[in-house]
Amino acid sequence: xxxxxxxxxxxxxxxxxxxxxxxxxxxxxxxxxxxxxxxxxxxxxxxxxxxxxxxxxxxxxxxxxxxxxxxxxxxxxxx
Amino acid sequence: xxxxxxxxxxxxxxxxxxxxxxxxxxxxxxxxxxxxxxxxxxxxxxxxxxxxxxxxxxxxxxxxxxxxxxxxxxxxxxxxxxxxxxxxxxxxxxxxxxxxxxxxxxxxxxxxxxxxxxxxxxxxxxxxxxxxxxxxxxxxxxxxxxxxxxxxxxxxxxxxxxxxxxxxxxxxxxxxxxxxxxxxx
Numbered sequence: 384x385x386x387x388x389x390x391x392x393x394x395x396x397x398x399x400x401x402x403x404x405x406x407x408x409x410x411x412x413x414x415x416x417x418x419x420x421x422x423x424x425x426x427x428x429x430x431x432x433x434x435x436x437x438x439x440x441x442x443x444x445x446x447x448x449x450x451x452x453x454x455x456x457x458x459x460x461x462x
Numbered sequence: 463x464x465x466x467x468x469x470x471x472x473x474x475x476x477x478x479x480x481x482x483x484x485x486x487x488x489x490x491x492x493x494x495x496x497x498x499x500x501x502x503x504x505x506x507x508x509x510x511x512x513x514x515x516x517x518x519x520x521x522x523x524x525x526x527x528x529x530x531x532x533x534x535x536x537x538x539x540x541x542x543x544x545x546x547x548x549x550x551x552x553x554x555x556x557x558x559x560x561x562x563x564x565x566x567x568x569x570x571x572x573x574x575x576x577x578x579x580x581x582x583x584x585x586x587x588x589x590x591x592x593x594x595x596x597x598x599x600x601x602x603x604x605x606x607x608x609x610x611x612x613x614x615x616x617x618x619x620x621x622x623x624x625x626x627x628x629x630x631x632x633x634x635x636x637x638x639x640x641x642x643x644x645x646x647x
Contacts, residue, residue: 399586400586400587400588402514402515402593403588405518405519406514406518406588406596406600408518409517409518409519409520409600410518410596410600440519441519441520
């Protein structure tokens with residue numbers, strides 16, 4: 384399933400290495416209101432586990448974790 | 463015969479908060495303290511990566527900068543720190559500022575760090591300065607060591623914005639003993 388509706392913000396974290404995708408997402412999600420969605424694009428293969436772990440730690444909901452070719456897409460709902 | 467039973471005195475820290483309402487879903491955030499003792503590039507990198515990632519994971523993070531680690535907090539435009547010739551000599555031989563950190567091994571008069579930073583750029587790895595700025599934006603506390611500042615003749619106005627007032631070893635130890643994890647880097 385691809386979540387497309389009501390994405391409040393997109394963060395392009397492609398070609399960035401650990402820990403930048405997570406750190407930049409943490410900074411970006413601060414700007415959102417509770418319940419809003421953020422989409423993150425990344426190419427770091429380690430990011431799949433990182434985003435799952437980060438969502439568990441912080442309590443933001445990871446509503447999508449998918450991959451298209453070499454690009455990973457994460458959609459998170461701010462807690 | 464009567465015995466008087468008195469309620470034992472509880473330390474205030476224990477009594478306080480006993481009647482506080484429990485907020486649903488609230489958990490005490492984990493706390494990380496890093497003692498940044500080294501000014502070496504690779505260690506400064508490790509410190510800033512861990513601090514920014516921990517803060518991104520909503521941990522409370524404090525970094526205590528001491529000895530050579532303190533040089534990472536010196537403003538980029540400050541070339542020489544110190545008031546006497548020895549302090550100035552030290553700053554001349556070891557330029558302060560996070561962008562001027564040297565590698566502990568394979569420094570080769572700056573060739574090593576230059577190559578490392580070139581590779582970092584190529585592979586999308588943020589430099590320590592960038593990571594430190596993001597860490598600050600995520601609420602990481604930067605705390606300089608008073609003794610190191612005195613000994614190396616560094617004044618508070620020579621440090622980057624957002625740095626907290628300098629503290630001593632006892633205050634740093636208090637932070638560490640209350641934290642869930644402390645690292646000496």
